[in-house]
Every structure is written in structure tokens, then in C-alpha cells.
Amino acid sequence: MKQTFLVERKVRKLLIAKSVRLAATVLVASLALAACGTPVTESKLVRRGLSDLEESEIDLSKAKAENQNRLIDPKFDGKLVIVNDPIGIEASRLFFEDSDSLVLFAPDDKSILRAATLAVNQHLPxxxxxxxxxxxxHKLLTDLGVSRLVVVGDVPWTKTSGEFSVIKDPGTHKALGEFTAFQYGSKVVASPEQMVKDIARLDKTPHMELRPAWVPYEGELDAGEEKNQPIPAQSRRDGQMAPNIVATKDSPIANVITAAAYGGRVLVVPTADPLADKHSMAAVAGLEDGALVALGPEFGRVKEFKAKIKQGTPD
Incomplete structure (x- = not known):
């Protein structure tokens, strides 16, 4: 009996020693892997930085696989949509079924960037x-159930409206903080050609006010302005299941703002013709039957766009 006990104790010691050695081996291997900087998972190809890659870095077969193997919101699944409307009404209906607030902005560049800052950060059409x-x-406001209209820039819309309250944005940095309850930094957009790209990336740098470099900054208004009422943020609508969304620098700005506010990842491509550029093809490879939303009339007719995608997608 005593001999059996001694044997069992020896076996237990051997097992414990073996477990310790195994754990040490795993730990050393993990530390070595971390030290050499080897990534555990391969980075995605189809992402916002796609247009910054060299063509030699783009594998269209990999892009196709990434585009086709994603969870998609059922309302976009199997659909390819080209948004032709230049002022954002169609995009607002496409991405938002309802909304407590909506941003209505003047067409000047300063107002556009200010509206983008508010809409994307607060997730508003x-x-x-x-x-x-x-x-x-007005019909869109009614259909979406808007109770709060945020007016940016010189827009002839009176403050008195029975169906919803109208908030006039004074355009100041102070007002932005009062609207959102956050402190904002500033980012200067270098040129009009850069507007779409910077708006598309706004959700990656939250609480950043976009300002145009080509419009003189006039400073803040008198500190005696009235306190602005808050504009509550809404939750993202994409549920992490947005379709691929593509735009060019020429896409209507309102469409880009609303798509980004919805929560979608807007891929800004060099050209609307996927056969003319490898970056543009990677963004849409394998999506001739959706799920894909193109944010401007420059993408042409749906039938022709589908044919180009199919032609350029590897088998």
C-alpha cells in the first residue's frame, strides 16, 4: 500500500513538472511572436486606406473574398443601388427609416463641413x-418623423414650425460643444477635392470639427450668445452590417455625409469606372449582385455598372 502511494506521488510530480515546462514553452513562444511584431491576424485589404495602397499590394481575389464573406443588413442583401439624387433626400430615405433630428445645410463649403461634423458625430441624416x-x-421630414431640424448656414427656414422645432446653428466652436456635450478639436481640410475623403473618415476621428483652409476663419461670435439646446446623438444604424459603400471626390456631399452618419464605411475610390483602376475594382469586386451602394450619378446606370464589376472580377 505504501509502495503504491509512493508511485502515485512520483507520477503526480512528473505530470506537474511536464505541465510547467509546457506552459513555459507556450509563454516563450508568445513573447517571441510579440517581440518580432508578427500579426496574429492578417489585415483587411478592403478598408478606408485602400486608395493609399500601391497597385502591386492589391489582390483582387482577396478583395472579392472579403467583399462576399460579410454579414449584411437584410435590406441591402443582394441589392446594388446607385444614388443619383444630389441633395441627400434619396440617401436619407435609403439609410434611415426614421430620425428624431435632421441637418439641413446651405451649399457653401463652410456650411457643408460644419453640417458633416454635426451629422456624422450625432448619426443624423x-x-x-x-x-x-x-x-x-418637408415631406422627408414628415416621413422620417423628424422633431428637430438643425439648420446650418444661410437657409431660408423660419424658426417657427408647428410640426418640429428648428435650431439655427450659429457656427461657433462653443455651440458645437453645447449641441453635442463634447469638446471638439479642429481639422483643416486642405482643398475642396479633399472634402469627400475627410468626411468619409470623420467617424475614425470623432469630435473633430472640419474647417475649409480656403475660407478665412472669422473667429467666434460675441460670448453673449444664447446657450444652445442639445442635439441628442442617435445610435449607429448599420449594426456593423453595412453594405460596401463607394464614392468619388465628385459624389454629392450630402450622400457621403448621410452614409457616414448611418455608420457605413465609405470607400472613396479614384474613379467611378472599376475597369479603369485597380483600387476602384477592389472596392466592388464580386459585388455585381450586391450588397453595394454607390453614392453618385458618376457611377452610371446600374446595368452597366454591374457588367463592369463582373468583367473585372477574377473567377
Whole structure:
């Protein structure tokens, strides 16, 4: 009996020693892996930085696999949509079924960037004001159930409206903080050609106010301005299941703002023709039957766009 006990104790010691050696080996291997900087998972190809890559770094077969193997919001699954409307009404209906607030902005560059800052950070749809389409804008507000209209820039919309409250943005840094309850930094957009790209990346640098370098900064208004009422943030609508969304520097700004506010990852490509550029093809490879949203009329007709995607996608 005593001999059996001694044997069992010896076996236990051997097992413990073996476990310790194994754990030490795993720890050393993990530390070595971390030290050499080897990534545990391979980085994605189809991402916002896609347009910054060299063509030699782009594998269209990998892009196709990434594009096709994603969870997609059922309302976009199997659909390819080209948004032709230039002022954001169509995009607002596409990405938002309802919204407590909406940003309505003037077409000047300063107002556009200010509206983008507010809409993307607070996840609100945005529409560029067009007097000829005022009735359509009003119908959109009604259909989305908007109770709070945020007006940015010189827009002829009175503050008294029975169906919803109208908040006029004074355009100051102080007001931005009061609207959102956050402190904002500033980012200067270098040129008009850079506007779409910087707006598309706003959600990666939250609480950053975009300002145009080509418009003189006039400073803050008198400190005696009234305190602005808050504009509550809404939750992202994409549920981490947004379709691929593509735009060019020429895409209507309101569409880009609203897509980014929805929570989608907007891929800004060099050209609307995927056959003319490898970056543009990578963003849409394998998506001739969706899920894909193109944010401007420059992408052409749906049938022709589908054919180009199919032609350029590797088997």
C-alpha cells in the first residue's frame, strides 16, 4: 500500500513538472511572436486606406473574398443601388427609416463641413437645401418623423414650425460643444477635392470639427450668445452590417455625409469606372449582385455598372 502511494506521488510530480515546462514553452513562444511584431491576424485589404495602397499590394481575389464573406443588413442583401439624387433626400430615405433630428445645410463649403461634423458625430441624416425642392424636403421630414431640424448656414427656414422645432446653428466652436456635450478639436481640410475623403473618415476621428483652409476663419461670435439646446446623438444604424459603400471626390456631399452618419464605411475610390483602376475594382469586386451602394450619378446606370464589376472580377 505504501509502495503504491509512493508511485502515485512520483507520477503526480512528473505530470506537474511536464505541465510547467509546457506552459513555459507556450509563454516563450508568445513573447517571441510579440517581440518580432508578427500579426496574429492578417489585415483587411478592403478598408478606408485602400486608395493609399500601391497597385502591386492589391489582390483582387482577396478583395472579392472579403467583399462576399460579410454579414449584411437584410435590406441591402443582394441589392446594388446607385444614388443619383444630389441633395441627400434619396440617401436619407435609403439609410434611415426614421430620425428624431435632421441637418439641413446651405451649399457653401463652410456650411457643408460644419453640417458633416454635426451629422456624422450625432448619426443624423443630412440634406443640402434647394429652394426648388422645398416641398420634397418637408415631406422627408414628415416621413422620417423628424422633431428637430438643425439648420446650418444661410437657409431660408423660419424658426417657427408647428410640426418640429428648428435650431439655427450659429457656427461657433462653443455651440458645437453645447449641441453635442463634447469638446471638439479642429481639422483643416486642405482643398475642396479633399472634402469627400475627410468626411468619409470623420467617424475614425470623432469630435473633430472640419474647417475649409480656403475660407478665412472669422473667429467666434460675441460670448453673449444664447446657450444652445442639445442635439441628442442617435445610435449607429448599420449594426456593423453595412453594405460596401463607394464614392468619388465628385459624389454629392450630402450622400457621403448621410452614409457616414448611418455608420457605413465609405470607400472613396479614384474613379467611378472599376475597369479603369485597380483600387476602384477592389472596392466592388464580386459585388455585381450586391450588397453595394454607390453614392453618385458618376457611377452610371446600374446595368452597366454591374457588367463592369463582373468583367473585372477574377473567377
Amino acid at each position: 443630412a440634406v443640402q437645401y434647394d429652394d426648388a425642392r422645398r416641398l420634397e424636403i
